Amino acid sequence: MAFCSSPQLQKFLLNKIYCNYDCNRTTKRKIVVKGGEKRRFCCSAIAIDAPSSLASVGEIKWGSVKLKGAREEMEDDVVIIQSDGVDGFVYAAVFDGHAGFTSVKFLREELYKECVAALQGGKLLKGKDFKVIRKSLEEAFENADAKLIKCLEANGEEDESGSTATAVFVQDNMLFISHVGDSCVALSRSGKTEVLTNSHRPYGSKKASLEEIRRIREAGGWIVDGRICGDISVSRAFGDIRFKTKKNEMVEKGLQEGRWSEKFASRIQFNGDLVTACPDVFQIALGSDTEFILLASDGLWDYVKSSDAVNFIRNHLKQHGDIQMASEALAQLALNQRSQDNISIIIADLGRTDWQNLPTQKQNIAYELGQALATISVVSLGIWISTFLS
Structure with a gap:
């Protein structure tokens, strides 16, 4: 799906986006954080107020957006951290909270610290021992959860909040994912979609669900x-x-x-925790054909297929080359698909693709025609059955 090329029309269509551009800050440790409690409602001026893209790290350009959607409360958050303390890797995470914002607020600040400590300041990421890296990230997530539980119990009031968390460490040629919950990470390799995580949900016939x-x-x-x-x-979630x-x-x-x-x-006898914060950890090589990484909450994935999201981003970048605008446009697409959830999106353009000179992929006309004919056939059959029964 190609996005409208008129900048004025884009600004109009991208209104009512809930985001947080005013939270970038730099500390003495040279950490740039994208995310935070401050949130404002951006109307039609969003395309004017927003930076064309988040601060680049080398060749990588980042875009992100948070959208309140149809929910009464905003319980999602996104964080992007550039730090010399992670040995050249950039940390990015999406948090999808429920039953309150307490757990998300805690994780936004603390999960990164636990990861950096467990990874020995990022040195382990440079090594090639994936078993050690996986064990370290599992330890970081479990430590963060233990601290969060103490925090929730110490509140003195009933706080049943929880949050999923999908965090990535990205460098030019390597991606590490530590994943808990039903957000998702996907990437585009020369236009081909690769879904890298499984949703932790207790239903369905997929292997991950059955486990x-x-x-x-x-x-x-x-x-x-x-x-x-x-x-x-x-x-799988923190808190709860x-x-x-x-x-x-x-x-x-x-x-x-x-x-x-x-x-x-x-008759109930518990033998362990029903919800766990133990993450799935993955290591993915980013070859020269890797174009961008897409990390988003289920407010996107439950309403937009991964392949459609990747194609949408590619088409948008071919027209405008702006990763921030692509993030906002994708969030708006989820709204247009009637997403009923909060929507949080982070996109990392690895800077390897000449978007303006990228050939436009030809649509599969035969497939589209077949789908249309199938729809017409089903509708016609329904009308015939209704007429016959009446």
Whole structure:
């Protein structure tokens, strides 16, 4: 799908985007942070106020956007950190919160610190021992979760917030992903889409989903309509103490609310946490054919297919070459697809593609025609059946 080429029309179409461009700051450690609590509602002036693209690191250019969408509260956040302390790697993360913003706020500040400490200031990323890197990132996520749980329990009030987190460390030729939840990372290799992560959700027939279901049941939990204990639809997340340190209290509360019977409650025996912050960790080589990396929350992926998102970004960059505008346009596309969730997007253009001189991919006319004919056939059949029955 090509985006409209008129800048004035783009500014009009990209109105009502919820973002945070006023949060860039530089410290003595030369850390540039994209993200934060400050948020403002950008109207039609967004394309004027926004930088053409976030600060580049070498050849890499970054774009990001947060969109409140149809939700009453904004519980997503995005962070991009450039630091000499990570040995040339850039850290970027998307957080998708639920039941409040407390967990997201904590992770935005603390998860990066835990990762840097576990990775020995980033030195381990330069090494070639992936087992050591994976163990370090798992340790960082679990340490951050343990600290968050203490924070939630110390609040003194009932705070059941939680958050998914998908974090990446990017350098010119290497990408490391540490992933918990249902956000997703994809990339484009010469226009071909590669999805790099699996959603941690306890439903469906995919291998990752079946593994989550088995783990939850072995821990003493149960699944109702794709939700753990009929409550939460994501099986790996930070926080969510009712499924970790407060499981028995959760059962008692459900009993009081009439969600289950005393007989059912008496049979429950927990053997572990129902929700875990243990991440999937991946290492991906970024060859010369890698064009860009796309990291986004499920507010995008539940409404826009990964291949459509990649093609949309490529077409936008071929027209304008601006990664920030491409991020905003993709968020607007999710809204146009009637996304009912918060939408957070980070895109890293690796700077290897001459977008203006990139040939436009030809559309598969036969495929599009086949899809159209199939739709017409189904509609016609429905009309015939309705007429016959009447």
